[in-house]
Amino acid sequence: MSKKKILVTGGCGYIGSHTIIEMLMQTDFEVVSIDSLINSSIHTLERIRQITGKSIKNYQTDLCNLAEVEKVFDENTDFVGIIHFAALKSVPDSVAQPLHYYHNNINSLLNLLKCCAKYGVNNFIFSSSCSVYGNVAKLPVNEQTPLSIAESPYAYTKQIGENIIKDFIKNQAQTKAIALRYFNPVGAHTSGLNGENPINKPTSLVPVITQTAIGIIKEMSVFGEDYDTRDGSCVRDYIHVTDIAEAHIKALAYLLEGKNEANYEVINLGTGNGVTVLEAIHAFEKVSGVKLNYKMKGRRDGDVAAIYSDTTMSEQKLGWKTSIGIEEMMSSAWKWQQLLKDEQAK
């Protein structure tokens, strides 16, 4: 029997590539990627091969170009599922360039869903984000928590994206979808051979930390010291990228085996633990032995004060929970940053 073929969009990106690695290591799926490489590198395919011993095909296609996306589906009429990672994901960049974010994140999703309908692909997993919850009154956040106003254009693209999928599914008798609301994915593959490699200046905390430790960033900022949290800095639920990758494999199996309770479901992916920015910095300093040069600064536009996940639903529905803690998140990220430096020095 031929292998089930899965389309992963954003397969050269951070979470996409880690998910592909786990799919190739743990499952019998054939994986095909679409990645335009606007914020990722083609070298990621080599890293995937190095870690897994297997190669995958990437189409360097812009998902906003429907005709080009259809060409990929014409060549692969046997996709059974799609995991849609490809998106712009920086909160501050989205505040600076809202139209770019709306254009990219919404059009790419619309085109993929059009292809789901046209080519009969019935299983869809969407990368959503805890940012859809906005500022919440009660923690931890569970899937019934009402969504409040999105704090950034990025967060709004995820809210809109979820609604688009929900409406689409209502008219498609066969199609099932899950929106996975990630909390804060961080860290790198434990081999240190694959990790986040932002082409642009990083804005996420952990790459900023590792680039500061290695000297690329001279001084990092901690945004906000007067939040109502245990040390005044923001609280987030950092989750190791390989744990997130595992959750996608479970979610795919859940859909393919027809275990879904409804045709559209949302599931949080978090550890259940809130960590402050300062605690994250200190965890990094502990495992790396490097003192970080940081300064307390004012609040960053678009940030919520505190957010962490209730993990009940992911445990019950997917039989999944995280296994990697904050120190290993930091040590893997550090190992990866050092490898990048060695490669750049060559």
Ligand code: UDP
């Ligand atoms: N952060 C920070 N300095 C930085 C980058 C991020 O203090 O250089 C803080 C940010 O304000 C937030 C937390 O780290 O409180 C996580 O930010 P990130 O951009 O990684 O993820 P977000 O939660 O915004 O998606």
